[in-house]
Amino acid sequence: RGGRLQEIVFRNFYTAFVSVRVQRARGPRRWLTCVRRRRLMASPHAEQGAQDYFSLPRHQMLCDVDQVTAVRFILRQPSPVWLHFTIEELQIFPPSQKSPPKDFPSWLSALTPLPLPASRQELPDPEKVSAEAQQMWVLTEVIRARQAAARIGRFDVDGCYDVNLLSYT
Amino acid sequence: MVDAEGGLSLTIARVVQRLRGSSLHSQLERQARVSPGPAPALSTGFFYFTGWEKKLQNAVYSELNVFPSPCHPAAPPEHMKEPLAYMRKAQGSWEKRILKSLNSMCTELNIPLAQKRPASEQKELLNKWNEMGTDEPDLSLFRPVYAPKDFLEVLMNLRNPNYENGEQPSFRNHLGLIQVPLKVKDIPELKEDFSELGLNIGQLGIDDSAQVPPEFFENEHVRVGQKVLAEQDSAAAQQYVRQGCPTALRAELWALILNISNQPEDILYYEQLKSNVIQHNLLVDSLIYKDVKLTASNDDYYFVFEDYLYQVLLCFSRDTSVLEHFAYSSATPPKSYIRGKGELQKSFCFVGVIPFHGFSMYVAPLCFLYHEPSKLYQMFREMYVRFFFRLHSISSHPSGIVSLCLLFETLLQTHLPQLFYHLREIGAQPLRISFKWMVRAFSGYLATDQLLLLWDRILGYNSLEILAVLAAAVFAFRAVNLMEVTSLAAAEAVLADLSTLKVVPLLQIFLFATVT
Numbered sequence: 001r002g003g004r005l006q007e008i009v010f011r012n013f014y015t016a017f018v019s020v021r022v023q024r025a026r027g028p029r030r031w032l033t034c035v036r037r038r039r040l041m042a043s044p045h046a047e048q049g050a051q052d053y054f055s056l057p058r059h060q061m062l063c064d065v066d067q068v069t070a071v072r073f074i075l076r077q078p079s080p081v082w083l084h085f086t087i088e089e090l091q092i093f094p095p096s097q098k099s100p101p102k103d104f105p106s107w108l109s110a111l112t113p114l115p116l117p118a119s120r121q122e123l124p125d126p127e128k129v130s131a132e133a134q135q136m137w138v139l140t141e142v143i144r145a146r147q148a149a150a151r152i153g154r155f156d157v158d159g160c161y162d163v164n165l166l167s168y169t
Numbered sequence: 170m171v172d173a174e175g176g177l178s179l180t181i182a183r184v185v186q187r188l189r190g191s192s193l194h195s196q197l198e199r200q201a202r203v204s205p206g207p208a209p210a211l212s213t214g215f216f217y218f219t220g221w222e223k224k225l226q227n228a229v230y231s232e233l234n235v236f237p238s239p240c241h242p243a244a245p246p247e248h249m250k251e252p253l254a255y256m257r258k259a260q261g262s263w264e265k266r267i268l269k270s271l272n273s274m275c276t277e278l279n280i281p282l283a284q285k286r287p288a289s290e291q292k293e294l295l296n297k298w299n300e301m302g303t304d305e306p307d308l309s310l311f312r313p314v315y316a317p318k319d320f321l322e323v324l325m326n327l328r329n330p331n332y333e334n335g336e337q338p339s340f341r342n343h344l345g346l347i348q349v350p351l352k353v354k355d356i357p358e359l360k361e362d363f364s365e366l367g368l369n370i371g372q373l374g375i376d377d378s379a380q381v382p383p384e385f386f387e388n389e390h391v392r393v394g395q396k397v398l399a400e401q402d403s404a405a406a407q408q409y410v411r412q413g414c415p416t417a418l419r420a421e422l423w424a425l426i427l428n429i430s431n432q433p434e435d436i437l438y439y440e441q442l443k444s445n446v447i448q449h450n451l452l453v454d455s456l457i458y459k460d461v462k463l464t465a466s467n468d469d470y471y472f473v474f475e476d477y478l479y480q481v482l483l484c485f486s487r488d489t490s491v492l493e494h495f496a497y498s499s500a501t502p503p504k505s506y507i508r509g510k511g512e513l514q515k516s517f518c519f520v521g522v523i524p525f526h527g528f529s530m531y532v533a534p535l536c537f538l539y540h541e542p543s544k545l546y547q548m549f550r551e552m553y554v555r556f557f558f559r560l561h562s563i564s565s566h567p568s569g570i571v572s573l574c575l576l577f578e579t580l581l582q583t584h585l586p587q588l589f590y591h592l593r594e595i596g597a598q599p600l601r602i603s604f605k606w607m608v609r610a611f612s613g614y615l616a617t618d619q620l621l622l623l624w625d626r627i628l629g630y631n632s633l634e635i636l637a638v639l640a641a642a643v644f645a646f647r648a649v650n651l652m653e654v655t656s657l658a659a660a661e662a663v664l665a666d667l668s669t670l671k672v673v674p675l676l677q678i679f680l681f682a683t684v685t
Contacts, residue, residue, distance in 0.1 A: 013331075050253070083332070083333060125357065128357065132583070138344055
């Protein structure tokens with residue numbers, strides 16, 4: 001039992017990375033990773049790719065995806081600025097039903113893909129870091145300007161700091 | 170998002186489909202029929218020697234430049250217009266607001282949106298087609314539908330509902346007016362993109378000044394330009410204009426880049442539009458009149474072109490081919506229900522580009538380059554569907570006005586933090602001053618020679634980002650004076666006159682010679 005996977009199509013909603021794990025009918029009941037940390041947003045803090053459509057075709061999967069009985073999606077979003085993140089309009093296609101019709105000759109799809117850039121910078125560019133530090137500087141200025149407004153009441157935050165404080169009385 | 174190979178084949182399929190419907194295709198077909206021999210048209214040699222190869226190449230190149238790369242096949246069409254749902258919604262409600270205001274103007278003044286002109290009026294208009302400026306209709310009741318200032322208010326209130334927007338300043342909010350978390354380029358990325366503006370590369374706008382002998386750069390550059398023109402290669406022309414166009418070659422080079430050839434059928438098309446103008450009277454016409462009278466006619470450089478502007482803009486408001494750009498623009502054309510069928514319905518094409526205060530300034534600089542109305546018209550239409558529509562619609566495109574505003578604010582904040590903070594504290598947010606420059610692509614603010622040098626770069630890089638860079642560079646240039654002002658009005662006064670500025674040195678210094 002279990003089905004063959006040809007392609008997974010979904011619309012992203014503010015997920016930065018997705019991993020997919022599958023469980024197969026035969027063999028030990030283990031979860032196997034077939035897509036590992038696929039990047040969906042170019043920068044987790046910025047909109048690019050946040051609401052785009054993506055597909056994960058069979059030939060990009062790391063393990064054999066025949067006789068799949070369960071699929072598990074692991075969504076990651078390292079940036080704290082988004083309220084929610086999820087994936088929507090999830091569609092899983094078996095081989096017989098090739099996802100969207102593609103109206104171009106087959107020789108076109110046999111072109112070689114571009115090599116992926118593999119270089120990774122060792123250290124961030126100091127100029128870039130200093131440029132970003134300007135925002136911190138303005139924030140300190142803003143805070144200094146409003147100093148008298150309110151105390152940073154660490155312990156009287158309502159609700160969200162509900163650690164039971166030790167009391168001596 | 171599609172993978173590289175799928176994307177490429179989709180692109181090819183689309184370009185082939187688009188070219189099938191073009192006049193180039195029918196010309197090629199005719200040529201193939203008349204040429205003797207068994208299927209000689211298919212051999213590469215034929216293409217090469219008859220010059221068809223270049224024409225085909227230019228057509229493909231122009232398609233690639235105009236249309237965005239295809240998105241995922243599962244994506245609905247509105248996704249191609251704008252991938253972010255909340256931006257689509259914002260654009261939708263902005264359009265609704267504009268339409269409401271148009272409708273209320275119609276009912277208030279009791280005039281129809283469109284109406285057929287009586288025969289006598291048609292005749293009169295035809296007679297004074299070349300001197301429409303002499304007509305002085307009473308337009309005191311009309312008002313521009315919106316001005317850049319109103320649009321800025323909309324952009325300022327744009328928020329991502331999935332983003333944590335606190336009222337208090339934190340690392341999450343931007344300190345400027347735009348609060349949308351789009352990715353914009355920083356200086357190192359811009360340096361790489363605009364590498365031809367570098368300090369050790371010759372530039373028209375710097376190296377052609379009177380002090381520099383022309384044999385250093387100018388003569389050679391002009392010679393290369395002539396060669397590019399002789400080759401008739403769009404891609405080469407685009408690369409060439411990144412260093413600026415010699416004045417004598419600009420008109421032809423720009424037309425080559427945009428693949429405008431002014432064929433007999435194009436002239437015929439223009440004449441058709443003209444007859445549409447003569448037959449029907451649209452409400453938009455009055456708005457166009459009003460706008461030209463308010464802006465271009467008052468401008469020292471452009472007032473002479475008043476009649477050209479009417480001709481081009483009136484035809485533009487009837488051109489249905491402009492509707493094609495709504496496939497990739499976040500905007501949607503307004504629709505209207507027409508009572509009764511027949512002629513009126515067919516010819517009533519409300520193109521959906523509603524002129525705002527200053528719209529005619531997109532056309533005015535082109536009048537310096539093209540004197541033939543049909544060519545001028547085509548150039549403007551192509552410039553509009555490639556670039557200018559992005560300056561007044563809400564989208565997340567890197568050349569869209571939202572990204573430009575954010576790029577401007579980010580550049581200014583990271584490179585002149587003291588100035589940015591000072592202006593913010595006195596209530597003169599820099600974007601409030603620079604917004605109108607960017608919405609009009611600086612037309613009407615710079616001296617014309619400088620403006621054309623700037624537009625050279627827009628065409629050369631196929632991007633409007635240079636507008637934001639220039640706006641930031643202007644602030645940097647006036648930083649010392651701006652640090653001394655204490656109010657928005659004073660800051661505006663410092664930056665009121667940009668007509669003495671030299672664009673290319675400003676850009677170069679800001680991008681390449683500023684120590685950060």
